[in-house]
Amino acid sequence: MESPGLVIPVEHGLLFAAVLFCIGLAGVLTRRNLLFVLMSLELMLNAVAFVFVLAGAVHGNADGQVMFVLILTLAAAEVAIALALVVQLYRRRRSLDIDSLDGMRG
Amino acid sequence: MTAWMGWIPALPLFSSLVLLLLGGRMSARLVTLLGVGSVLGAALLSALLIAGFVSAGSTAVSVMLQPWFSSAGLTIAFGFYFDGLSAVMIGVITGVGSLIHLYSAAYMAGDEGYARFFGYLNLFVGAMLLLVLADDFLLLYLGWEGVGLCSFLLIGFWYREPANGYAARKAFVVTRIGDIALAAALLIMIQQFGTLHIQTVIERAQLEWVATDWPFWVALLLLGGAVGKSAQLPLQTWLPDAMAGPTPVSALIHAATMVTAGVYLIARTQGIFLLAPRIMELVALVGALTLFLAACSALVQHDLKRVLAYSTISQIGYMFFALGAGAFSAAIFHLMTHAFFKALLFLAAGQVILSLHHEQDLRRMGGLLHRLPFSALCFAIGCAALAALPLTSGFYSKDAILLQAYGLHGGSLAWWLALTGAGITALYSLRLFLKLFFGEVVTEPRPDMRPTLVVPLALLCLLALLGALIPQPLGAVFAPLAATEVPAAVHGAILIMPWLGLVTGALLWRYGRGLRQRWNDSALARGWRAGWGFDALYDGLLVRPLLLLARLNRKDLADQPVQFVAWLSGCAHAWLSITQNGRLRRYAAGIAMGAVLVLMVVTL
Amino acid sequence: MQLLFYLSALIALLAAWRVIRGVNAVHALLYLIVTLLAIALMFFMLGAPFAAALEVIIYAGAIMVLMVFVIMMLNQGDSAVGQERAWLSGRIWRGPALLCAVLLAQLGYLLLPAALASGDAAAVDAVAVGRALYGPYMLLVELASMLLLAALVGAWHLTRALKHRPREEG
Numbered sequence: 001m002e003s004p005g006l007v008i009p010v011e012h013g014l015l016f017a018a019v020l021f022c023i024g025l026a027g028v029l030t031r032r033n034l035l036f037v038l039m040s041l042e043l044m045l046n047a048v049a050f051v052f053v054l055a056g057a058v059h060g061n062a063d064g065q066v067m068f069v070l071i072l073t074l075a076a077a078e079v080a081i082a083l084a085l086v087v088q089l090y091r092r093r094r095s096l097d098i099d100s101l102d103g104m105r106g
Numbered sequence: 107m108t109a110w111m112g113w114i115p116a117l118p119l120f121s122s123l124v125l126l127l128l129g130g131r132m133s134a135r136l137v138t139l140l141g142v143g144s145v146l147g148a149a150l151l152s153a154l155l156i157a158g159f160v161s162a163g164s165t166a167v168s169v170m171l172q173p174w175f176s177s178a179g180l181t182i183a184f185g186f187y188f189d190g191l192s193a194v195m196i197g198v199i200t201g202v203g204s205l206i207h208l209y210s211a212a213y214m215a216g217d218e219g220y221a222r223f224f225g226y227l228n229l230f231v232g233a234m235l236l237l238v239l240a241d242d243f244l245l246l247y248l249g250w251e252g253v254g255l256c257s258f259l260l261i262g263f264w265y266r267e268p269a270n271g272y273a274a275r276k277a278f279v280v281t282r283i284g285d286i287a288l289a290a291a292l293l294i295m296i297q298q299f300g301t302l303h304i305q306t307v308i309e310r311a312q313l314e315w316v317a318t319d320w321p322f323w324v325a326l327l328l329l330g331g332a333v334g335k336s337a338q339l340p341l342q343t344w345l346p347d348a349m350a351g352p353t354p355v356s357a358l359i360h361a362a363t364m365v366t367a368g369v370y371l372i373a374r375t376q377g378i379f380l381l382a383p384r385i386m387e388l389v390a391l392v393g394a395l396t397l398f399l400a401a402c403s404a405l406v407q408h409d410l411k412r413v414l415a416y417s418t419i420s421q422i423g424y425m426f427f428a429l430g431a432g433a434f435s436a437a438i439f440h441l442m443t444h445a446f447f448k449a450l451l452f453l454a455a456g457q458v459i460l461s462l463h464h465e466q467d468l469r470r471m472g473g474l475l476h477r478l479p480f481s482a483l484c485f486a487i488g489c490a491a492l493a494a495l496p497l498t499s500g501f502y503s504k505d506a507i508l509l510q511a512y513g514l515h516g517g518s519l520a521w522w523l524a525l526t527g528a529g530i531t532a533l534y535s536l537r538l539f540l541k542l543f544f545g546e547v548v549t550e551p552r553p554d555m556r557p558t559l560v561v562p563l564a565l566l567c568l569l570a571l572l573g574a575l576i577p578q579p580l581g582a583v584f585a586p587l588a589a590t591e592v593p594a595a596v597h598g599a600i601l602i603m604p605w606l607g608l609v610t611g612a613l614l615w616r617y618g619r620g621l622r623q624r625w626n627d628s629a630l631a632r633g634w635r636a637g638w639g640f641d642a643l644y645d646g647l648l649v650r651p652l653l654l655l656a657r658l659n660r661k662d663l664a665d666q667p668v669q670f671v672a673w674l675s676g677c678a679h680a681w682l683s684i685t686q687n688g689r690l691r692r693y694a695a696g697i698a699m700g701a702v703l704v705l706m707v708v709t710l
Numbered sequence: 711m712q713l714l715f716y717l718s719a720l721i722a723l724l725a726a727w728r729v730i731r732g733v734n735a736v737h738a739l740l741y742l743i744v745t746l747l748a749i750a751l752m753f754f755m756l757g758a759p760f761a762a763a764l765e766v767i768i769y770a771g772a773i774m775v776l777m778v779f780v781i782m783m784l785n786q787g788d789s790a791v792g793q794e795r796a797w798l799s800g801r802i803w804r805g806p807a808l809l810c811a812v813l814l815a816q817l818g819y820l821l822l823p824a825a826l827a828s829g830d831a832a833a834v835d836a837v838a839v840g841r842a843l844y845g846p847y848m849l850l851v852e853l854a855s856m857l858l859l860a861a862l863v864g865a866w867h868l869t870r871a872l873k874h875r876p877r878e879e880g
Contacts, residue, residue: 007711007755011822016719016752018817020726020745022810027730028694029806032797033790035735035781037690039742043726046749046769057756060832062842065761066850069843072768073854077861079773083780084868090784102688698809705816 006057013054021047034089034096038082045075111186112171114151114196115235117144122228129221141224142207145231149200156193156579164190164579168241168305179300185241187304190579194438195238195370198445202362203231205562209453210354212558213460223263227358230256234363238370243292243302246371250288250335253364254281260359261351273350280344284334288371291327294320308377321381328375329389336368336422339396343640345419346403349411353456356411360418361449366441369425373434376584380432390430390511394520394527397423399638401530405537406626406635410455410466413538416637417492418448420527424507427524433510434584439574440503446573447491447500450566454484457559458542461551468538473547480555482543484563489539491570493532493604499573504528508600513590525603532607540615715755722748733794735781739774746770757833 006013020043027040049071056064090096121144129137159167166189174182207227214223233252240246262274295307298320315321332338337345345365349356359365372379372389379386397420404416421444428437458474458481459466475482491500508528511521614622625631633639685696725744732738746769753762843851 006757008715012716012719013756014821015818016723018814018821019723022814022817023723023726023730025698025813026806026810029691029698029809030798030802031730032691033735033794035777036730036732036738036794038777039729039738042742042769042773043729043745046746050749050752053753053756053758053761056834057758057832060834062834062838065758065834065839066842066847068758068761069764069839070850070854072764073857075769076773077857079776080861080865081868083776084865086780087783087869096784096786098690101690105686105688695806695809698813702809702813702816705813705820709816709819 118228119232125225137221145204149204152200186239187241190583209562260355270350273347277344287330325382325385332368346415357452361445393426394523397527398523404534428507431511436506443499443503447570451488472545475543489535493535502574528603529607532604536611718748760836
């Protein structure tokens with residue numbers, strides 16, 4: 001399929017991904033509610049996925065999207081396990097505060 | 107015939123493995139079947155093997171089973187060497203051993219460590235068989251150490267009593283001194299010949315060591331190993347304490363295994379000993395001194411089993427004396443007959459002890475003749491053989507020792523000691539018998555006549571009486587002795603000596619009550635009872651200084667650097683564990699910070 | 711076209727910001743879906759229609775619905791919002807914000823002068839992705855299916871009601 005090239009410079013796409021990643025990281029670091037931590041993690045995953053797709057588009061091959069599919073799989077698995085943990089945590093503690101889970105301190 | 111020779115030690119070893127690993131889950135019947143059956147099987151195989159060996163003309167056979175390891179020019183193989191000496195030894199070990207196993211099945215019935223007991227017992231027999239069949243000094247050493255380990259395990263079998271544990275440790279540590287000497291001898295052999303194959307070593311020693319000092323040192327070290335295992339001077343102190351174990355164990359240690367290992371070692375390496383005449387004299391002297399001192403100690407003991415223990419030391423002393431004098435076949439002959447009557451005495455003593463509710467003190471025994479007639483019969487035969495009265499097996503072997511020793515060396519000091527020892531032996535045998543079966547009844551017995559107790563005793567009675575008739579295929583092993591004329595007076599003295607002891611004993615028993623009383627309390631008797639004070643001597647000379655040293659250096663100087671390392675890593679741990687605060691967000695921040703740092707390194 | 715791209719990027723970032731600053735979980739989740747939709751649009755404009763479709767169907771559809779279910783199941787209510795607000799005090803922001811700013815600066819410093827050539831850029835359709843997935847990446851597909859199976863088993867195991875295990879102290 002003929003293509004007119006990328007719509008934007010590659011650097012702008014990368015910058016977008018970096019900003020999204022840092023926002024997600026900030027969320028992971030600041031939120032105490034496990035649900036919000038999970039959502040922030042999703043943001044970070046999306047930033048990485050975006051970089052893959054962008055790279056695939058830059059080189060015009062399917063590998064980038066294959067990686068995206070794998071990240072999608074990973075995200076699905078991660079969310080399933082993490083939500084199971086959320087449910088279990090809430091059942092035991094009546095709270096989603098991850099700072100209360102410091103039973104492993106040395 | 108040689109193809110299944112390996113099964114003889116393998117059967118008890120395998121059964122001990124099974125018993126020790128799975129014994130706790132097996133029924134007592136199965137444990138008995140396995141424990142006794144394996145040794146009985148080994149005995150049957152040995153009988154077949156010996157029969158085949160004798161019918162094939164008693165020529166030595168060497169069987170290489172499996173290479174063991176090879177390193178730096180030293181090649182060790184699992185191999186067996188079977189000659190007349192091995193034949194006698196495995197006959198005694200498996201024959202007497204299986205009778206003792208059979209007896210143990212009744213003696214130990216109901217004990218909570220029943221399977222463990224048979225596991226150790228089988229291991230003991232297996233190790234001993236390995237020792238006497240070994241074609242290689244290292245394999246012999248393996249059996250040697252196995253025997254030491256089993257003696258430790260069995261003497262301390264009832265480990266809940268601290269005294270038993272102490273006795274077990276003592277036996278282990280004292281025999282260990284001898285083991286180190288033996289190990290040193292083996293190292294010299296490796297260094298000199300580069301091999302540990304027994305026959306090769308002896309052959310080459312006879313060729314290459316004739317005019318050197320090596321035979322002296324090697325024989326001395328081998329003797330050191332032998333005196334440790336066989337409880338001879340100066341390492342005899344462990345054996346009387348070894349009575350802490352169950353009585354069948356004492357029978358096994360004293361009759362079939364363990365203490366005979368030293369005699370076997372010297373007989374096996376006679377080629378080296380013969381190169382060192384001074385060591386041969388030393389062997390004879392050690393044996394004679396030991397037999398005399400131990401006989402005196404046996405005379406005054408109050409504990410039934412300690413009397414027997416000292417008598418064992420004394421009888422092994424006879425064997426050493428015979429070895430030292432050069433009367434090898436007489437020594438092995440005595441080893442065999444001694445195994446018969448000492449096993450008989452110990453097992454009969456076990457029966458008496460069982461009947462008397464585990465009473466071992468002779469002062470609380472007496473008058474058992476009509477109450478335990480069967481035990482009395484066993485003891486009568488056993489004591490007669492021990493005292494070397496005519497028509498018993500002990501008579502022929504002890505007679506042979508004294509006669510041949512006189513023929514070889516004449517009336518040396520050692521010979522006179524041995525002759526006197528024969529009288530004392532008769533005296534303490536009689537004392538033991540009278541104390542047990544005559545006099546007033548002190549404790550009322552409850553006779554224990556289970557067939558598994560009685561059958562082995564009856565068989566051993568027969569062996570103790572007729573065992574001297576069993577021919578020994580030793581002709582090819584030891585050079586025949588030159589026939590020498592022994593004066594009739596000497597022969598007469600040898601014959602008369604036991605009777606002298608008996609008559610003295612009978613007279614003392616009948617008329618000398620006051621004298622016996624005073625003697626019992628005298629300082630000399632007390633010293634003899636404590637084994638001539640060797641324990642106190644070693645305690646003062648070795649144990650106490652060592653303990654003092656240990657106490658002085660309680661905060662071990664050499665430990666300080668090591669402890670500093672421990673302290674340092676403890677501090678580091680305390681410091682690092684601050685980071686392990688269990689906060690998920692801190693960990694995530696740590697990861698992010700790591701990323702920042704890595705990127706910083708990349709960017710700069 | 712270009713403007714649309716920058717617009718969606720802006721929307722994605724703003725929505726992401728609202729996700730991490732939100733106090734109500736359901737609202738935050740809706741903002742997250744907005745982010746995902748915006749990213750899907752950007753995928754489409756990058757010439758990856760298959761990825762865009764997956765982003766909408768699986769990410770914004772399936773995975774987010776799963777989260778909605780869990781949020782509704784927990785049913786935290788208004789007290790949780792107040793608690794969130796208390797937890798989002800100003801002081802807690804400084805360290806992470808600084809850290810993220812440094813990381814962003816580093817990334818920008820590294821990425822901006824990259825000047826990657828994009829001459830052979832071409833749209834990659836679903837057929838090409840499918841050929842790649844079931845061609846050279848066959849093993850990865852298998853591994854991904856194993857991962858999903860493991861996640862399934864793990865999630866089932868973790869959410870079982872506690873019967874035999876003693877209740878931990880709170």
